[in-house]
C-alpha cells in the first residue's frame with residue numbers, strides 16, 4: 001500500500017526553550033502516565049511560549065493554565081496531552097476542536113492528524129489564533145469564528161472532536177457530526193465548578209456510549225444554545 005501522507009509540519013527556528021519543553025514533557029506529562037509517542041513528540045516540538053505571549057516563557061511551560069486575554073486561558077499542558085491521547089488519533093484523521101483560544105491545542109492536533117477545524121466564539125481570539133497559526137506555517141488548520149455548540153456540518157463527519165470549554169450537556173450536533181467509530185472528549189458540568197471529563201464514543205453501529213474519565217475545571221462554553 002502507498003505510504004501514509006504525513007501532515008505538513010512547519011519548521012520552527014527557535015530552540016531557545018527546548019530545555020523547559022523537555023522538562024515539561026518529562027515531569028508533567030510522561031511522569032503522569034501519558035505514553036502516546038505522537039502526543040509526546042508534538043508537545044516536545046511545539047513552542048508553547050508563542051501561544052502565551054502575556055506570560056514569561058517559564059510560566060508558559062509551567063504546570064498550570066495561563067491567561068490569554070478576554071478572561072480565557074490556554075489549558076494546562078497535561079490537560080492538553082491527556083485529552084489528545086484519549087482521542088487515539090491517526091495520521092489521516094480530521095478533527096474538530098471547539099474553543100480555539102490561543103490555538104495551542106489545535107497546533108498539537110495538527111502535528112498528529114491530517115486536518116483540524118477549530119471554532120472560537122470570541123472574534124479577537126479567533127483572529128489572533130488564525131494569524132499565529134498561519135505565521136507559524138500551519139496549512140492544515142481552519143480557524144472559524146462562531147458558536148462551536150453547533151459544530152461544523154460542512155466538514156462533518158469528524159474522526160474525533162475535542163471541546164475545551166465546559167458544557168452543561170453534550171451538544172447533540174457534535175454527537176451527530178462524529179463518524180461511527182469516532183471519539184469525543186468534552187468537559188460537562190456546572191460552570192465555575194469541577195466538571196466531568198467525558199469520553200463519548202460512537203460505535204460502528206451508531207450506538208453512543210459515555211464514560212467519565214476525570215474531574216476537570218474549564219472555563220464555560222458560552223453562546224446562545
Ligand code: SAM
Pocket residue numbers: 072073074075098099100101102103104105106119120121122125146147148149164165218219220221222223
Ligand atoms: N484550546 C485552547 C488553547 O489551546 O489555547 C484553550 C481553550 S479555553 C480553556 C476555552 C475557549 O473556548 C475560550 O477561548 C472560549 O472563548 C471558547 N469558547 C467558549 N464557548 C465557546 C463556544 N460556544 N464556541 C466556541 N468557542 C467557545
